[in-house]
Amino acid sequence: MSQRGFKADHGRSRGVIELSARRTREVFCPEVGPMEAVPSVWLFEGLERRSVRLQDGRVVKLSVDVKDLPPGQEGFSKYHAGKDRMVVALSSATYGQLELNDGRARFTLAHEIGHVVLHCNELERLGTLPHAAGAMARAARRGHAVFRDCEWQANAFASAFLMPARGIKQMMAEGSLRYLNLGQALSSNYVVSDMAARIRADVYRKDEAKLVNETRY
């Protein structure tokens, strides 16, 4: 998931992505507070009843799919022009892991949600291109800045969606987390992998104010 992807239409700071992830969480999981872990399978299945809004104001419904994918491919998101749906697809293996509340599978799902939320316009455009042209556009590796990269943005979204900065701040204020063991505490509280939790803890320590205040820069 550290691979560079195609260039997003807009560069996004971590603060902007934090805001987008919080709003998405509030709509997709309204019953889950910022200090709680989002559900796994029911977050995925429930996407069927959610939608995203394109830049031109058009609302596109989401749909979910489970497919037998080649080894190593955990999921993907795309725009299905025929059905006018944004599709979040998981591999059969990832779905199975999601049923077991596996941290990596949860991150994969949140990453794909990040794509349909942040990159719905790009997906709509690429999804309607002929397959070969779409594949070429997706495979394009350009020398763009990291904050302009779709994969980086989707990873930052997944991290913020699963482990909201406001929730972390609240838990620390209540003394229910020990700062030195932040990564471990995040992994256990939000049901994410040790690696995802460690990265989030490092980012949080470095940029706490920007994340909590959801600042643009």
Added chain:
Amino acid sequence: MAATEKFGPLLRHLRLNAGKSMGDLARHLGVSVPYISDVEHGRRAPLARHRILDTARFLGIEPSTLLVSATQSRGVLDIEGNPSEHAVEVGMNFAGAMGRLSESQLNQIARILEAEED
């Protein structure tokens, strides 16, 4: 949701309303999760009649809506058992005429079938 809705989206709608995941239904029917996803996306034919009946029991719903939708999606009727030549002939005549029958005639036939099920 109307009975004429396509089978796949109808199944997904009824399954979600019943609070069952694709994994729950797949395990109950002894099929894979991608199989259920394929059926719900219309990439595979609707479930066979016995699986629809099993699914309806699992979801706690009446099977009629799913059965009607499956028949309309397939454009064919499932024939159970080993009917006689005469039974097939009557069935074919009925299939050919059912679009022209009045509500009252259809109700008469439905009553005969209900009495037979009892």
